[in-house]
Amino acid sequence: MLVALLSSQYARFKALADAWIAMGATAFGVSQEDYLLAYWPAGHLLARPSLRAPIMLEDEELGELRVAGLHGLMYEQRLRADATMLAYTLQLERELQQMTADLVTSQDQQVALYRLTQTMRDHLTVEETLRAVVSEAMRMIKAQHGYAMYVPVDAQTALLVQLPGPSLQPELLWQLFWQAQANEQDQHVVDVALETTGDPTTCQILHLPIKVRGAYLAGMGLASTTSEFSAPDKKLLRAIADQASVQIERTLLYKEMFDQAKLRTEMDLARRVQLDLLPRNLPHIAGLDIYAASRPAYEVGGDFYDFIIQEGRPFMFVTGDVTGKGLSAALLMTMTRSAIHSKARFMPYPTPESVMRQSNEDLYSDFTRVGVFATAFIGQYDTKDHTLTYANAGHSPVIYQPYDAEPILLRADGTAIGVLAINYSRNQRLRLRPGDLLVVATDGFSDMRGADDESFGIERLLTLVTALRTRSAEGIAAGMFEALDQFGQGRSQDDDQTLIVMKRQIS
Amino acid sequence: MPTVLVVDDYAPNNRLLEFVLEQSGFAVMMASDGMHALNTLRSVPIDLIVTDLRMPRLNGLDLVQQLRADGQLCTLPIVMITASGRASDEAQAAGLGVDAFLTRPVDSDELVDVVSQIIAREASNEGLSLRERRRQGGSVSSRGV
Numbered sequence: 001m002l003v004a005l006l007s008s009q010y011a012r013f014k015a016l017a018d019a020w021i022a023m024g025a026t027a028f029g030v031s032q033e034d035y036l037l038a039y040w041p042a043g044h045l046l047a048r049p050s051l052r053a054p055i056m057l058e059d060e061e062l063g064e065l066r067v068a069g070l071h072g073l074m075y076e077q078r079l080r081a082d083a084t085m086l087a088y089t090l091q092l093e094r095e096l097q098q099m100t101a102d103l104v105t106s107q108d109q110q111v112a113l114y115r116l117t118q119t120m121r122d123h124l125t126v127e128e129t130l131r132a133v134v135s136e137a138m139r140m141i142k143a144q145h146g147y148a149m150y151v152p153v154d155a156q157t158a159l160l161v162q163l164p165g166p167s168l169q170p171e172l173l174w175q176l177f178w179q180a181q182a183n184e185q186d187q188h189v190v191d192v193a194l195e196t197t198g199d200p201t202t203c204q205i206l207h208l209p210i211k212v213r214g215a216y217l218a219g220m221g222l223a224s225t226t227s228e229f230s231a232p233d234k235k236l237l238r239a240i241a242d243q244a245s246v247q248i249e250r251t252l253l254y255k256e257m258f259d260q261a262k263l264r265t266e267m268d269l270a271r272r273v274q275l276d277l278l279p280r281n282l283p284h285i286a287g288l289d290i291y292a293a294s295r296p297a298y299e300v301g302g303d304f305y306d307f308i309i310q311e312g313r314p315f316m317f318v319t320g321d322v323t324g325k326g327l328s329a330a331l332l333m334t335m336t337r338s339a340i341h342s343k344a345r346f347m348p349y350p351t352p353e354s355v356m357r358q359s360n361e362d363l364y365s366d367f368t369r370v371g372v373f374a375t376a377f378i379g380q381y382d383t384k385d386h387t388l389t390y391a392n393a394g395h396s397p398v399i400y401q402p403y404d405a406e407p408i409l410l411r412a413d414g415t416a417i418g419v420l421a422i423n424y425s426r427n428q429r430l431r432l433r434p435g436d437l438l439v440v441a442t443d444g445f446s447d448m449r450g451a452d453d454e455s456f457g458i459e460r461l462l463t464l465v466t467a468l469r470t471r472s473a474e475g476i477a478a479g480m481f482e483a484l485d486q487f488g489q490g491r492s493q494d495d496d497q498t499l500i501v502m503k504r505q506i507s
Numbered sequence: 508m509p510t511v512l513v514v515d516d517y518a519p520n521n522r523l524l525e526f527v528l529e530q531s532g533f534a535v536m537m538a539s540d541g542m543h544a545l546n547t548l549r550s551v552p553i554d555l556i557v558t559d560l561r562m563p564r565l566n567g568l569d570l571v572q573q574l575r576a577d578g579q580l581c582t583l584p585i586v587m588i589t590a591s592g593r594a595s596d597e598a599q600a601a602g603l604g605v606d607a608f609l610t611r612p613v614d615s616d617e618l619v620d621v622v623s624q625i626i627a628r629e630a631s632n633e634g635l636s637l638r639e640r641r642r643q644g645g646s647v648s649s650r651g652v
Contacts, residue, residue, distance in 0.1 A: 100526040104615050107523070111614040 002032055002055065002063045005086075005093055013038060016082060026069030032062070044068070051076055053083035057090055109236050112140040116240065120247045126150050129251050130161045133220060133244040138163060140240070141233050143222035145203070148210075149177055150218040150248065168192075168205070168223060180209040181216040187234055192223075201225050206234060208241040212248050220244060263326075270300040270330035274496075277334055283307045285315050286383050289505050291473035294498040295444075295481065302329035302374065303442045303496035304337045308344040315383070316344045316352070319395065319440040319500050320376040320417075332367070336374045336417065339363055344378070352378035352391035353427040356414070360393070360423035367418025375416045377440050379502075386432045386504060391425040393417055397446050397458055399465050403435030407462045432504040437469050437476070444497035445480065451489040460487075473501040509626045510534040510551070514544040514558040514570065515588075524557060524588075527615040528622065541565025545573065548580055554626055557618075560589035560596060568596075571603045584625045584637075588613055604640075 006013055017028035017040035029039030029046045039046055049066035053076075056062070065083045067075065116136045123129045130148035138146040147162045160170055172192060180188050188207045203225040210218035220241055222229070229237075274296055282290055292305050302322025309315055318340050322332045339359040344350050347358065355378055367373055375395040381388050392398060394416030401407040414425025432438070441461070448456040461480075468479040477499060484497065511533045513524045518539070525535045536551060538544035540562045547553070556574075560567040567587055574580045587600045590611040597608045607621045628637065 096522075097526070100522055104523060104527055107612045108615050111612050115614075 001090060001094065002030070003037060005090055006030060006038055009089075010038075014040060020067055020070075023075075024070055025067045027067070029066045031064045031066055036066075037063070039066075051079045053079040055083045055087050055090070057087050057094075062087070062090060105232065109140065109232075109239075112136065113239060113243065116243055120243070123247070124251065124254060126152075126248055126251050127159055127161060129244065129247045130159065130218075130220070131163065133240060133247070134161060134163045134222075137220065137222055137237060137240045141222055141224075141229070141237060143224045144226070145223035146221070147173055147223075148218065148220035148244070149173065150212070151177075152217065153215075173207075173221070176205065176207040176221065177209070177219045180207055180219060184216065185209065187238065189229065204228050206237060208237055210241050210245045210248070212245060212252070218244070218248055266327045267298065267300055270327040271296045273327075273330045274300055274302075274304070274333065277337060278305060279307050283309050283315065283317075285309075285381065287386065287505055288381065288383075289473040289503040290317075290500070291477045292498075292500040293477050293481070294496060295493065296496050297444070297493040300327075300330055301325055301444070301496040302333035302336075303444065303498035304333050305440075305498055305500050306337055306341055308341060310345065313350075314380045316350070316355075316378065316380045317440075317500055317502075318344075318376060318378050319442065319498060320374050321395070321442045321444075321496070321498070322374040323372045328370075329372075332370075332372055332374070335366070336363060336376070340376065340378065350380075351427050352380050352389055353425060356391045356393050356417070356425045357423045360417045361421075363418055364421050373416040373418035375412070375443075379438075379440070381432075381502075387429055388432055388438065389427050389429050391427055393423055393425045394419070395440075396443060397439075397441050397461055399437075399439045399441070399462060400430060401437040401439070401465050401469050403433065403437070403469070407466050409458060409462065432502075434504050434506040435469075436504045437465070438502045439465050439476070439480075439499060440502075441480075441499040442496060444493070444495035445484060445499065447495060448484050448488060448497070449491060449494060450487045451491060456484060456487050473503045476501045476503070508532065508534045509554040510536060511622060512536050512538060512544060512547060512551075512553045512556045514538045514541065514556060514562070514567070516540050516559065516562040520559065524618070527618055528557075531619040531623070533622065541567065541570035541573070544570055548574075548583070553583065554629070555584045555586065555622060557586045557588065557622065560587055560591065560600070568599060568603060571600065571605055575604055582637075584629055586618075586621055586625065 013030065020028040021040065027039060027041065027044035027046050030037045036046060046066045046068050049068050050071050051067040053065045054061050055064060065079055067079055119132050119136065120129060123132055130150060134146035134148045145167050147160065147168060149158065149160045151158045160173060162168060176188060176190065190205050191202055192205055193202055203223045205221050205223045206229045207219060207221035209216040210220060212218050222237060278294055282292060294303055294305060302324060304320050306318040320336055322329050322336055324332065339362045340355060343355040343358045347354060356376065376393045377390060377395040377398055379388055379390040392410060392412040393414045394412045396412065398410040399407050400410050414423050417423060446456055446458050446461055464480060464483050468476045471479060480499065511528050513521055513535055515521045516539050521537045525537060528535045536547060538547050542565045544556065544558065558567045558570055571585055574583055584606045586607045586609065587605045588609045588611060589596055600608050606625050609618065609621065
């Protein structure tokens with residue numbers, strides 16, 4: 001230390017020597033352990049100094065000032081004062097060195113934390129984040145081993161990463177994790193035996209819990225085999241753990257946003273599939289005013305309607321509703337619609353009952369496997385005698401509104417498609433007189449919920465159909481949608497709303 | 508022991524760099540600006556310069572320019588440090604043949620790595636061709652080594 005000071009402040013030492021020589025000294029020098037580090041004038045080795053003053057720093061003798069050619073108490077005191085001043089300078093130098101070291105450490109930590117935030121930006125999963133955090137923490141604190149863990153809220157996929165490899169016992173690490181969680185400790189230090197390459201060594205583990213969304217769902221730690229963790233190390237690791245907390249929360253948020261976007265895409269696709277499969281045009285059947293519409297909900301269901309028109313065969317129509325929501329419901333809806341459509345089209349003598357039974361046979365095993373079913377109403381209209389033959393497999397609401405009487409709910413006489421191996425829906429018949437009306441809707445109408453969570457219900461629907469019966473088919477449909485919107489008072493639609501309105505024309 | 512000349516007008520920065528480099532076994536000399544650095548370089552053998560970019564009297568870029576134009580000193584490896592982080596400064600420094608460009612705050616390990624690698628490279632065969640390129644005014648490396 002004295003050598004370093006002499007080297008950096010050589011000119012000042014020389015000025016001191018010049019002052020002593022000006023006072024009459026024949027030589028001035030600085031020695032350390034009897035070795036003369038510097039002396040003036042050149043060539044004078046101060047073999048027999050007349051004055052000596054030790055340079056003392058906290059009871060430690062760092063060196064000595066020597067003067068030759070002067071005697072007396074006054075010079076002695078003066079030399080001692082110079083030595084004390086030098087000792088004080090050395091003390092300041094030592095403190096400055098320490099402060100510089102601390103500053104370098106702080107600056108390195110600041111850079112490291114900055115780098116950590118930069119590195120984290122590229123990580124999109126919790127595992128990647130944990131690995132990056134541990135790796136950076138090991139680098140910054142110069143620890144030999146590191147680990148981090150995360151237990152998601154669903155607790156199904158607890159995650160533990162260890163770097164550079166699995167050298168620490170997972171049971172021990174989880175024990176530290178649960179202990180820290182239970183005690184809500186800010187940090188926890190333990191000494192453990194570590195089995196590395198066959199040589200058992202002890203190491204110190206510094207464990208820190210990490211709060212994620214207000215709960216201790218994650219933790220991290222470092223293991224050092226060479227030294228104990230210092231107070232700055234602990235503070236730095238706390239800062240890293242806090243940074244990890246922010247990053248994990250950010251990663252979770254990103255995942256949620258990603259999942260939501262994925263769900264939205266799926267819904268859009270389901271909605272498109274559903275709408276694309278509906279008939280593009282309304283059929284023109286002599287003597288009938290027909291209108292059909294479907295309004296998919298945000299979370300698409302499995303509603304559909306279909307018309308089957310073939311030369312020389314009676315006109316058939318279908319309304320159905322597959323259980324479930326989203327893309328799966330849309331796909332099952334296409335299966336149901338295709339099965340019914342092909343049966344109605346290609347069976348030699350299709351009737352609603354036979355089409356329903358055959359379709360059920362086709363779909364039963366698949367539907368049972370995935371645990372879904374589909375309600376369906378199949379109608380067949382004979383334009384010669386205006387007879388409607390229908391089969392109703394669990395479908396509701398279907399409303400027959402005679403022009404001159406109270407509305408009648410045409411209830412299902414068989415289970416929905418996919419419930420039983422055989423469908424028992426039978427052909428039912430009714431004759432439509434001029435002005436008579438049939439509304440085949442899906443449960444999106446009757447189950448629509450209002451502001452106070454009350455459902456629209458069948459009774460309201462019957463009253464509504466009666467009130468609208470003088471309108472055209474399209475007008476009735478429009479009136480029904482309007483009534484539902486008013487009832488919902490801006491509440492979003494929970495389920496698809498699909499209907500076919502069929503009215504026998506008066507002339 | 509390789510000697511590094513640290514050039515910065517802000518004394519605490521000089522002190523920090525001196526501390527870091529000395530701890531890693533380099534002998535360190537200090538200069539408070541480009542002019543001071545040139546004077547030191549003409550009287551003391553130096554293996555590498557670590558210089559700040561912005562300084563009074565003679566800034567880092569001007570210092571590099573003068574060194575590269577000096578027949579005696581043109582082959583000296585130079586590390587430049589700046590707080591600005593501007594890409595244009597880095598590009599200009601690279602164009603003048605600065606060996607490495609670091610942005611403040613500098614990680615001490617990174618500084619020591621960069622300085623050590625450059626000095627090791629200078630001592631190797633590669634150093635001969637690098638010195639020749641510097642003599643001809645070519646750029647060596649824009650970042651790191």
